[in-house]
Amino acid sequence: MAEVTFRDFAAAAMQNDQARAAGVLQELLGLDTQRATAAAGHFAAQMAAQGQPFMMKAMGLRTAVTSGSDDDIGALLRECFGLDAATTSAAVVALRRRYPAPQ
Numbered sequence: 001m002a003e004v005t006f007r008d009f010a011a012a013a014m015q016n017d018q019a020r021a022a023g024v025l026q027e028l029l030g031l032d033t034q035r036a037t038a039a040a041g042h043f044a045a046q047m048a049a050q051g052q053p054f055m056m057k058a059m060g061l062r063t064a065v066t067s068g069s070d071d072d073i074g075a076l077l078r079e080c081f082g083l084d085a086a087t088t089s090a091a092v093v094a095l096r097r098r099y100p101a102p103q
Helices: 006-014 018-029 034-050 051-068 070-081 085-098
Strands: none
Touching: 006 018, 006 034, 006 051, 018 034, 018 070, 018 085, 034 051, 034 070, 051 070, 070 085
């Protein structure tokens, strides 16, 4: 099976497939089922409320992961997925395993 990406999450979110979106977040961010489901729901609610400005913010996560700091990534994870501090820290670690910080 191919490795999942944030593109897979976005596709699931756009199709309102909350179960698939949560599954992708479980793998990408190392979240348990409950937290992944809540994070996918938070994302969907923010997308519905804010529309395109929120999507642009969420798209900034890719840039943060490839060229930003862990603090940048954490801030976007909190905003986009409603993660608490401890969950954010663990999610940043999971992302860095998958996408190491640029040297």
